[in-house]
Amino acid sequence: MYGGFNIHFLISFDDGLRWLLRTRRNRGAKVPTEISSAIIESEVATTQLLKAKVSSPLLLEILPELTYHADPSKDLPFDHSYCEYLEGTPYDVFNGNLLGKIELPEDELNHFIDEYAKIQIRLSKIQLPYTKIGCIRFDKDDENNTKVGPLINRNCLMKPNSPHFMGPFSTNKERYLALIDTALHLISLNVLKGKQPVDNYLWHLEMRELVNASRVLNDKPKELFIKHDDAKGDHMLMNEDGEITGIIDWEWAYVTTKAEAFTPHWIFNFVYGGPNTLTSNEHKLMMAYNRYDRPDLAECVKNGRL
Structure with a gap:
């Protein structure tokens, strides 16, 4: 079975249990083990933390169980993980197109957005024991616990x-300044190539000034x-009745602020050019959030634009 990555x-297994061995597709160059192992x-760690913290049975049963060997050479000679097999078919919101805006009949569109909202609401109820922005990883000093490490996405x-x-980062200001400074360094080395490298460099300098002056980005999230x-x-995996049977692909998931975590994915606002206004799907x-008495998440959608 092939996925995008x-x-x-x-x-x-003989007892009827089914798992998936998951490994990277060969794109002609192997990612360094230090990077691929950190992603895996x-x-x-993220899925195990979710299954340990989630209180909703409806969410618990659709989260896959994952495991891996910290030293892959003791198991198989390539980077991989094992994932519990979940029944269902991926929700094809693009109607066959790999990328683009949502292409669904009106009734299916409303159903998808409603299911999407319910999943996000369940995720919003999970209390995390962290104070920094980054990706979840296992605590090397305590194998039974997790912590937030560098940002891997x-x-x-x-x-x-x-x-x-x-990373990890205490504030988004710290995070964005680190990313901008890295971009400036790579542009100066001509590693990040573009048609207008000078303009790109100056644009990042201007963005750095804006981020550095922002009080909101300097707030430590509560x-x-x-x-x-x-x-x-x-x-989202679904069965023939349109019911959600699984939430997969937690690769690159990360811990962040509420405003960012519940800003809609780009599939809700896929528009090239034009006015920077909310789309009908965002509305x-x-x-849906207001219907389920979560106006706070509706505000995350409303304020998710620049």
Whole structure:
């Protein structure tokens, strides 16, 4: 079974239990083990933390069980993890198109947004024992506990030399300044290439001034939440009756502020150019949150634009 980034091999046990062996697709170059192992560890730690903290049976039963070997050479000679097999089909909100806006009939669209809202509401009720922004990993000093480590996701620049990842961060100001400074350094080395490198450098300098002057970004968050970093619909498995049977792809998930955690995924506001106004799908999501008596999450949608 092929995904966008991983290959899954089905393992069937004599007692009927089924698991998936999950490994990276070969894109012509192997990611350094230090990076791939950190990504795998973070996903496993995140799902185990969720299953330990969640109080809703409806959410607990749709979260997969994951495990891995910290030293893959003791198991198989390639980076991998094991994932509990969950029944269901990924929700195809793009109607066959890999990327783009949601393409569903009106009744299916309303159903998807309603289910999406209910999952987000359940995630919002999970109390996390953390104080910093970053990705969850296992505590090396206590194997039974987790902690927040560096930020490991697709939208985060990495340093070319070890340690590659940055964080964890006490505030978003600290986080964004670290990312901007890394971008400035890489642009100056011509590593981040573009058609207008000087303009790119100056734009990042201006953005650095704005971030550095922001009081809001300098606030230490009073509570933190888990953000699913790949919530584009197909992370939700559903059965033939349209019921959600699983939430998968916790790779790159991270701990962050409430405002960021519940800002809608880009599938809700996929618009190139044009006015920076809320889309009809964002309004539908706000209505769903209000319908379930969560105006605070509706505000996260409303304020999710610049």
